[in-house]
Amino acid sequence: MKSILWFTVGVAAGFVVAHQVNQTKQGRDFFSSVDAKARAFGNAIAEGYHERDAELRREAGDAAPAN
Template sequence: MKSILWFTVGVAAGFAVAHQVNQTKQGRDFLSAVDAKARAFGHAIAEGYHARDAELRAEQAEAPATL
């Protein structure tokens, strides 16, 4: 229970700091760059997942039915 409290306090503190950083031009630029990198990373993960899913589905379609 204590760890949930500290987690909540950490999240709230993170939001407060991000809000303060977002007040300046340099802070907005920094947070925009971080956001762009996080989105690019997420897109790369999704792309890799979909490519691997397509590979597995193609292999499954080629395999003879054993049942």
């Protein structure tokens, strides 16, 4: 139970610090950069998944398009 409390305190402190950092121009630039990289990574993962899914469907003979 004690570790859950410390985890919650740490998360809350992280949010407070991130909010304070985001108040500055450098902080906003930093978070924008992190956001752009995370979105690019997520898009690459999704694209790879869809490509592999289409490949497996072609190999299985089930050529129904996946949306």
